[in-house]
Amino acid sequence: MNVVRNYLYNAGYQLLLVMLPLVSITYVSRVLTNTGVGINAYTNSIITYFVLFGSLGINLYGNRQIAYLREDQYKMSKTFWEIVILRAVTVIAAFLAFFIYLPFSKHSLLMLFQSLNLLAVMFDISWFYMGIEDFKKTVTRNTLVKLISLAAIFIFVKDKSDIGIYIIILGLGSLLGNFTLWPFIRHLIIKVPLKDLQPFRHIRPSIVLFIPQVAISVYAVLNKTMLGQLTSTVNSGYYNNADTLIKTVLAVATATGTVMLPHVANAFANGEKNKVNQMLYDSFDFISFLTMAMMFGLAGLSIHLGPYFFGKGFEAVGGAILLESPVILLIGWSNAIGTQFLLPTNRTKEYTNSVLVGAIVNIILNLPLIYFGGLAGAVLATVISEICVTGYQLWAIRKEVEYRKLFQNVSKYFVAGIVMFVPIFKINNSVRTSVLSLFLEVLLGIIIYFGMILILKPTIVDKAKQMLKKK
DSSP: OHHHHHHHHHHHHHHHHHHHHHHHHHHHHHHHHHHHHHHHHHHHHHHHHHHHHHHTTHHHHHHHHHHHHTTOHHHHHHHHHHHHHHHHHHHHHHHHHHHHHGGGOTTHHHHHHHTHHHHHHHTOOHHHHHHTTOHHHHHHHHHHHHHHHHHHHHHHOOSGGGHHHHHHHHHHHHHHHHHTTSTTGGGTOOOOOGGGOOGGGGHHHHHHHHHHHHHHHHHHHHHHHHHHHHTOHHHHHHHHHHHHHHHHHHHHHHHHHHHHHHHHHHHHHTTOHHHHHHHHHHHHHHHHHHHHHHHHHHHHHHHHHHHHHHOTTOTHHHHHHHHHTHHHHHHHHHIIIIIIIITTTTOHHHHHHHHHHHHHHHHHHHHHHHHHHHHHHHHHHHHHHHHHHHHHHHHHTTTTSOHHHHSTTHHHHHHHHHHHHHHHHHHHTTSOOOHHHHHHHHHHHHHHHHHHHHHHOOHHHHHHHHHHHHO
């Protein structure tokens, strides 16, 4: 039950991380207009590259290492301080590179404001709490800061000239959120003499995880950058808004990755191979159950959801959401295999190769598809890239797992999703969109999906009953 509790904490927090920007962007889209939203998306995509370099794959690496060593306080403390020092060095190096780039930026002042996100990385120790499976602190402390940031947006962002204020508020929110995690460290970490610390011994393993993070960033951020360069920053905004909605529903599923990584890593360190495999089967099945419903549900609402959320001028977002919806299922699966199996079991090479394949495919497809298809081309490139990532990971684990167990319920979830999608899509395109209509459509979708699940009876039904009896 501890894993379930941690999942609920992290799912709630990850959902909050995307829900609050989603709430704010519905307001900001109307205030800053599609031009302002596009400029923010474009400049944020640029700073993301520097943030990535400053992070150096430490979040995943630190999470895993702390999980390995959490039963030895001295070794855990030593590793913690070494990683903190290493991250400070990499962030400083990233800032030096940023200031070299800054004079060449066409939005230099806004880029300077965006650099608050890079500064926030230096003080991020969420990976430590994830490693010891203490998700409550990261959730409760950061929730307050995020709510304050949301309030500040409504108070201070009043017209399209306030784009700089909007960027500053978001950056300060991240920085303050990371600061709030530090006071609890003194109860968990002991002092280690400086002469005993060897921070640079973590460079190589961090870089190994940094490579896939770069690759992931390529097809997560490059689309916005290339849309801004090849078409217009307005299209970057459309893509960003569609992607925000996709990531909102996806957060509930991918939260299992953060929770399960330290859990699986600890089991792997203790030589419990059968337990590791069983956790993959259970997690993959649960994610399939969730993401199939999310994919078809969001697709059914997509066409009118975009313009309703973001206002006039954002009609293109609806079509982009419909095209991108399969990413929910694909990323859910790759999260289960990559983050919850390959990484905690030290199969970093296979994980790296999978995202490199996705990045290469994305780079190859982006130029022609964006040039000829614009926004739709960028979305299509994203979907194909995710297919390649998931396909490679499934091939990589072919000798360790049984596909029959992995996919035993997927066809049932797919049928339930299709049965839900058809009426929801028809209703959404025949009635006037409002809060009430969306609520009723979502409620109807939930009833249909769960009704079909009870009829088709996948194994998750019996597992849920057993869990409720234990509780």
